[in-house]
Amino acid sequence: MSPSGSPTVVLVHGAFADASSFARVIPELITRGVDVVAPAVPNRSLLGDAAYIASLVRRIPGPVVLEGHSYGGAVITVAGAEDNVAALVYLAGYALEQGESLGELQGRFPDSGLADALVHTPFPIEGSTTTGTDVSVRIDKFPTIFAAGVEPRIASVLAVSQRPLAAQAFAEKAPVAAWKTKPSWGLVASADRTINPDVERFGYQRAGMTTVEVDSSHLVMLTHPERVAELIHEAVRATAR
Template sequence: MTQPTTTTIVLVHGAFADAASYARVIPELLAHGYNVVAPAVPNRSLIGDAAYTASVIRQIPGPVILVGHSYGGAVITVAGVEDNVKALVYLAGYALEQGESLGELQGRFPDSDLASALVYTPFPIEGSTEGGTDVTVDVAKFPAIFAADVEPELAAVLAVSQRPLAAQAFADAAPAAAWKTKPSWGLVASADHTINPDVERFGYQRAGMTTTEVDSSHLVMLAHPKKVVELICEAAQSVAH
């Protein structure tokens, strides 16, 4: 008799962060018996990042619960159309409509505190004379905007170890919206100063998601890991066969 394949939780990090932002969630998910994959997203363009994430998903046997934080929400919106993705979980994330860009969605709402704290730095692109632009958060402003309820010592480390997001990612239009065909859950970080919480609410409501709100900063996985694990497990159990 064939043993059932264990569900894999794929954790997609956001901009200005890396997979270590899930450090408090991963041990809990492993303890629940799930396989966990937390890839390093290139953070170069929405279309390219989604293609990379989709390539990771395709190599995973069995069902996948796809989780995206922040910009990672936009990535899973596109990559989540892969056949073995059974559910989507958005954590303080962008749930784009097909044909919509991050810039367009954010532009409909008042700016968060992040807007005035962004730093733009040119970087070279091989084969291009123009290069690209990296976007980061002012290191001094990062803790208050991104991680107000995370320990100050950890927030300081996160501030100086940011993964930049290329400006191109804000302009790419989502070629697909996986939430149209996949069950989806959304967590609003109601004390978020990185993404206006109304942007999160709007995207989730438009998608008809099961939505929960947590009084948290943007880095809800570090500030409230148990709440995040509960939501991921709820999604995984709801689609288990």
């Protein structure tokens, strides 16, 4: 926690990305005097990933504003139940209801362009004779589906360095919905081709969040970093002691 008593911001990335996806937002927050942590999410299971982020949050002294992008929204929905989480910020994310899975929320609405661009790859599970399944985005489809509006050379790097998500994460149900007890903000990426923007709108409206819309593709933190930092800072100011 910063000397001023302002919350620490923890930036939780989603599927097919990593913490470097916040590379343009982090300097904006630091300039505003905000302490930032941007961990690597394992992307192995919703419950496991949420437990990992929760363990990190518990080690931070003072209040935390927990931000989640995309799948990271589902993660913060669960991890945000930690006592020192003061607020939640969703960026083009999944705001699950208690007892709801990613697949169930997404299944309420027509598929986005992502559905036809996914690649499924088996991976070994330590200590087991069975294999898991990694889900990633076709490299040739990545720039238009996931990173439209991002500088082409950067998008090509992101495409070949993406962090896949284990298919298991789509079926696990959220045991808690932290937005029920924590003030929350949500950003809809209205030109999103990865998550149907109506999925974002529905989750945010159901949660009664303060919501904004930005004409952006899925990687809104790279295409509109100032607007993203402004929304996060709004949550910081609202919850600062």
